[in-house]
Amino acid sequence: xxxxxxxxxxxxxxxxxxxxxxxxxxxxxxxxxxxxxxxxxxxxxxxxxxxxxxxxxxxxxxxxxxxxxxxxxxxxxxxxxxxxxxxxxxxxxxxxxxxxxxxxxxxxxxxxxxxxxxxxxxxxxxxxxxxxxxxxxxxxxxxxxxxxxxxxxxxxxxxxxxxxxxxxxxxxxxxxxxxxxxxxxxxxxxxxxxxxxxxxxxxxxxxxxxxxxxxxxxxxxxxxxxxxxxxxxxxxxxxxxxxxxxxxxxxxxxxxxxxxxxxxxxxxxxxxxxxxxxxxxxxxxxxxxxxx
Numbered sequence: 244x245x246x247x248x249x250x251x252x253x254x255x256x257x258x259x260x261x262x263x264x265x266x267x268x269x270x271x272x273x274x275x276x277x278x279x280x281x282x283x284x285x286x287x288x289x290x291x292x293x294x295x296x297x298x299x300x301x302x303x304x305x306x307x308x309x310x311x312x313x314x315x316x317x318x319x320x321x322x323x324x325x326x327x328x329x330x331x332x333x334x335x336x337x338x339x340x341x342x343x344x345x346x347x348x349x350x351x352x353x354x355x356x357x358x359x360x361x362x363x364x365x366x367x368x369x370x371x372x373x374x375x376x377x378x379x380x381x382x383x384x385x386x387x388x389x390x391x392x393x394x395x396x397x398x399x400x401x402x403x404x405x406x407x408x409x410x411x412x413x414x415x416x417x418x419x420x421x422x423x424x425x426x427x428x429x430x431x432x433x434x435x436x437x438x439x440x441x442x443x444x445x446x447x448x449x450x451x452x453x454x455x456x457x458x459x460x461x462x463x464x465x466x467x468x469x470x471x472x473x474x475x476x477x478x479x480x481x482x483x484x485x486x487x488x489x490x491x492x493x494x495x496x497x498x499x500x501x502x503x504x505x506x507x508x509x510x511x512x513x514x515x516x517x518x519x520x521x522x523x524x525x526x527x528x529x530x531x532x533x534x535x
Contacts, residue, residue, distance in 0.1 A: 270513055271301040271319045272328040272506070273312060273340075275356070279430065279458060280482045281502050282330060285354060288506030289328060296514050307398070309336035316340040320347040326513040328506075330354045333400040337361070350516050354509050355502070357402040364516050367508045367526045371406035372413075374498045374530045375455075378477045379414020381496050381532055382451045385475050388418050393442050394425040395435055395454040395463060404430075407455045407479060423449055428459045435462025443470050451475040457485030457497055464493055481533055489533055496534045504528050 293300035305312035331337035341361030353366045397404030423446040428434040454460035460478030481499025488494040
């Protein structure tokens with residue numbers, strides 16, 4: 244009987260140690276939405292690196308809802324993850340979620356979009372300002388100075404939308420381009436189509452469109468094709484669909500990010516943080532213009 248009790252105790256201890264060890268090896272990534280190929284690729288990059296480094300990775304989808312995002316982070320603090328990678332739905336709204344993780348002493352890293360407040364150990368993203376400027380300069384070279392342009396903006400309140408717009412406006416001013424309109428389409432393909440249809444009706448002389456992501460660019464493309472107009476379209480992100488459209492001559496260019504690298508670097512940086520190593524506050528990921 245004593246031997247049996249000892250065996251049971253040993254088994255329970257082993258089980259407890261196993262659960263504890265598993266918890267120590269768990270990271271999490273909270274993605275703004277998995278209904279967007281860019282963020283799916285980012286998630287894939289994080290999963291690949293986590294597997295390589297021996298971590299279990301929890302993936303949660305915020306469905307572009309800040310309240311869902313907050314709930315996701317609250318769940319993770321209870322589950323005892325060792326670090327959280329978060330791609331914010333909104334740079335301001337995410338601050339509450341980050342502060343919650345801060346109170347639980349869980350390191351937070353932001354991916355692609357930054358946070359306005361809260362303690363973030365590292366931000367991994369492309370230089371969105373530079374990318375927006377690259378898009379504007381491409382349009383100026385393709386269409387010429389004083390080109391009549393339209394901008395489709397991403398989700399208001401996100402750092403990506405703000406910074407890409409800032410960079411694009413630099414190029415608009417330096418190239419004396421005429422910005423006919425600039426309206427949000429929330430990084431969404433269907434909204435890109437609907438907004439572009441309305442803008443085309445009001446701005447028949449438009450020569451070029453800059454969409455702050457490929458999804459909106461592909462939506463705008465459908466509206467432009469239906470109108471029969473010949474308009475230069477530049478997207479942003481370098482998604483598979485975006486690059487395929489460039490190769491077919493449907494989009495003029497896309498400013499390519501490397502979402503898989505953003506996800507991968509996020510996990511790699513979290514690993515360094517957990518090992519007590521010093522990491523950069525901002526880690527840039529290179530951009531490039533992709534044309535046919």
